[in-house]
Amino acid sequence: MKLKTLFQAALLSCATTLVAAQTVQIGVPAIQSGSMAQYGANFVHGVNTAVQQANAAGGIKVGGNTYKVEAVYCDTQADSAKAAACGRRLSSQNKVAAMIMATSIETFPIIGFNTTSNPPFVVVSSSASNKLVHSDNPLVVRYWYNTYSFMPGLTAKFAEAFKKEGRKSSKIAFMQSEDEYGKAWVDTFIDGWKKVGGEVGGMSTWVIGTTDFYPQITSLLRDKPDLIAVPGVCAQVAPIMKQSRELGFTGDFIVDLACDPAELGKFVKPDQYKNTYFLGSQWNVDSDAIKRFKEQYGKIGKAEPTAISADGYGQLMWVLKAMEKAGTITDAAKIRQAMGDVLGGDWNLLGISKLQPSGETVANVFPRRFFDAGKLENLN
Amino acid sequence: MHDFAQILANGLMAGAVYGLVAVSLALVFGVLEIPQFAFGAHAMIAAYALAYLTANEFSYVTALVLSMLVGMGLGAIVQYLVFEPLRDKPHATLFIAAFGLLLILQGLALLVFGPNPMVVEPPIAGAVEIMGARVTYQRLIIIAGVFVAVVGLNLFLTKTRLGSAIRAAGQNPFGALVVGVSPRKIAMLTMAVGSGLAALAGGLLAPISQVYPTMGDFLVLKAFIIVVMAGMGSINGALIAGLFVGITESFGSAYFSPHMRDAYSIIFLIAVLIFKPSGVFGKAGRVG
Numbered sequence: 001m002k003l004k005t006l007f008q009a010a011l012l013s014c015a016t017t018l019v020a021a022q023t024v025q026i027g028v029p030a031i032q033s034g035s036m037a038q039y040g041a042n043f044v045h046g047v048n049t050a051v052q053q054a055n056a057a058g059g060i061k062v063g064g065n066t067y068k069v070e071a072v073y074c075d076t077q078a079d080s081a082k083a084a085a086c087g088r089r090l091s092s093q094n095k096v097a098a099m100i101m102a103t104s105i106e107t108f109p110i111i112g113f114n115t116t117s118n119p120p121f122v123v124v125s126s127s128a129s130n131k132l133v134h135s136d137n138p139l140v141v142r143y144w145y146n147t148y149s150f151m152p153g154l155t156a157k158f159a160e161a162f163k164k165e166g167r168k169s170s171k172i173a174f175m176q177s178e179d180e181y182g183k184a185w186v187d188t189f190i191d192g193w194k195k196v197g198g199e200v201g202g203m204s205t206w207v208i209g210t211t212d213f214y215p216q217i218t219s220l221l222r223d224k225p226d227l228i229a230v231p232g233v234c235a236q237v238a239p240i241m242k243q244s245r246e247l248g249f250t251g252d253f254i255v256d257l258a259c260d261p262a263e264l265g266k267f268v269k270p271d272q273y274k275n276t277y278f279l280g281s282q283w284n285v286d287s288d289a290i291k292r293f294k295e296q297y298g299k300i301g302k303a304e305p306t307a308i309s310a311d312g313y314g315q316l317m318w319v320l321k322a323m324e325k326a327g328t329i330t331d332a333a334k335i336r337q338a339m340g341d342v343l344g345g346d347w348n349l350l351g352i353s354k355l356q357p358s359g360e361t362v363a364n365v366f367p368r369r370f371f372d373a374g375k376l377e378n379l380n
Numbered sequence: 381m382h383d384f385a386q387i388l389a390n391g392l393m394a395g396a397v398y399g400l401v402a403v404s405l406a407l408v409f410g411v412l413e414i415p416q417f418a419f420g421a422h423a424m425i426a427a428y429a430l431a432y433l434t435a436n437e438f439s440y441v442t443a444l445v446l447s448m449l450v451g452m453g454l455g456a457i458v459q460y461l462v463f464e465p466l467r468d469k470p471h472a473t474l475f476i477a478a479f480g481l482l483l484i485l486q487g488l489a490l491l492v493f494g495p496n497p498m499v500v501e502p503p504i505a506g507a508v509e510i511m512g513a514r515v516t517y518q519r520l521i522i523i524a525g526v527f528v529a530v531v532g533l534n535l536f537l538t539k540t541r542l543g544s545a546i547r548a549a550g551q552n553p554f555g556a557l558v559v560g561v562s563p564r565k566i567a568m569l570t571m572a573v574g575s576g577l578a579a580l581a582g583g584l585l586a587p588i589s590q591v592y593p594t595m596g597d598f599l600v601l602k603a604f605i606i607v608v609m610a611g612m613g614s615i616n617g618a619l620i621a622g623l624f625v626g627i628t629e630s631f632g633s634a635y636f637s638p639h640m641r642d643a644y645s646i647i648f649l650i651a652v653l654i655f656k657p658s659g660v661f662g663k664a665g666r667v668g
Binding site (some may be wrong): 032033038040041102178204205207209210211212214215216218221222235238239242243246247248266267331 | 383386387390391393394397438479486487490494495497499507516559570588589590592593596598629630633634638639641642649
């Protein structure tokens with residue numbers, strides 16, 4: 001009797017191990033608290049949408065086996081030291097073969113050790129910084145819009161749009177966040193804007209968590225700019241816009257892809273950002289895939305998805321498709337190698353393409369102008 | 381002149397908020413010797429209370445008063461549950477407790493209210509021009525609110541029996557005990573008053589900021605620099621030092637570099653620590 005019980009226990013244990021082994025885990029170091037928590041939540045809901053979609057289809061099929069998908073989260077609190085700790089934990093404890101991440105805050109500490117970890121893991125990142133693909137890291141890929149590649153074209157489109165609008169003057173000032181993303185965005189914009197003969201005004205910087213921007217804005221306004229460019233997420237852009245208006249700024253704003261009009265409307269009244277220039281991408285062009293995603297996302301996020309939600313969804317789907325193509329859930333090098341071949345699917349809502357050996361990708365970005373509630377014009 | 385007035389107005393507003401949180405810290409540290417790092421989170425909880433109330437048709441003033449009461453209640457609870465049991469423990473323990481409390485309150489706020497920031501509309505929209513400087517009514521309310529609160533605190537501490545008891549406990553705890561002042565009750569009252577002031581700062585700041593779990597972090601960091609600069613326990617000194625820090629940041633950003641905004645106060649702190657380690661207004665055991 002005892003022997004039978006022991007045998008049953010051993011069988012149960014084996015079965016449990018087998019079931020556990022049939023799950024593939026993907027590491028997601030993400031911002032889940034702090035002043036950028038909403039940004040992180042948008043990303044996480046997008047990831048969860050992909051997890052649900054994959055599992056509803058029975059899981060992913062790799063090398064004749066079917067695996068359920070699990071996203072393993074770690075809160076980075078928008079802090080690079082915590083992000084590094086998250087990366088190490090997800091690698092050493094969960095042994096993930098891939099991690100996906102939304103910002104430079106997570107990316108740069110983690111790409112310092114992803115190739116030397118045991119096991120090594122692929123990093124899919126939305127960092128806009130050029131450093132990402134200049135680090136000679138063979139396991140890094142970008143799933144976002146590379147400011148260095150899209151900015152020359154974008155600034156030329158802005159110059160064209162301003163000319164059509166009959167602007168007499170278009171001096172642009174910059175409110176830059178003190179991080180890799182902010183610096184890359186502003187540096188490339190200024191470079192592109194100067195090349196098309198544009199006038200550059202002052203620049204001020206701010207750190208995440210700042211709530212009073214009066215000193216920086218006062219400094220910017222001394223130069224009398226016609227426009228202020230504010231790259232950042234909506235929750236941070238909103239107080240800058242409000243306070244600029246309070247200080248008498250009557251010009252227009254330029255906002256990055258990370259913030260769209262619908263989301264901004266949760267923080268600022270539409271009349272305060274009327275005439276603002278937003279950036280647009282394939283995410284802003286209607287398609288059946290985007291409609292399907294929005295329906296699925298609504299059940300999880302209980303809100304309208306943003307480009308960052310599509311980013312989280314796309315990053316995870318990219319990894320899963322690459323695992324299926326590579327026939328492995330553990331070999332990071334093979335997974336990375338397969339990633340270029342699977343970008344063509346309709347899951348790729350951001351329209352990212354042409355993966356290069358450096359991890360660089362390409363995408364189309366264009367300006368849009370928000371004239372009034374419900375009236376948004378693409379200036380492509 | 382226009383620039384100068386604007387920069388001064390910016391500095392006064394920022395300095396007033398820094399000063400108010402610094403005053404609350406100075407009061408609690410001066411009397412209880414507790415480095416109450418969690419006051420930033422108390423300000424945040426009060427801001428959430430205010431956001432919730434204003435979203436439910438309460439007027440801003442009513443919501444502000446109620447959120448202060450929430451802050452005072454939170455202070456009393458925290459003193460009873462956390463700091464009272466640790467009364468005789470070393471400073472390092474109190475420091476860790478305060479830091480832990482900060483994380484717990486932020487975690488609770490995240491759990492209850494979620495990651496989405498809440499927005500509070502100012503009670504009076506618009507701005508007024510003063511000597512060429514544009515100052516919103518909300519910023520005037522902040523400056524006025526802070527000065528009224530600090531004057532009120534001074535009157536409370538110097539003109540009432542309870543205030544005298546707090547000062548006595550701060551200056552000589554044993555002597556206060558001998559003359560019948562209950563250290564437990566005074567500690568709870570002091571923490572409640574300090575927390576109420578931090579709550580007022582949160583409530584005043586909510587319409588110009590957004591309300592989110594870590595909104596008080598920068599406040600409490602600046603406030604600690606200010607308290608050390610002013611001298612531990614110097615209440616009016618904390619307000620003056622707060623204004624000094626706000627104005628320095630504002631002028632430094634305008635005429636030197638906005639990139640160094642947060643460094644100016646640190647530079648002055650280092651100078652104070654070198655030349656007057658007890659702080660500009662610091663005297664041992666001083667409260668008020």
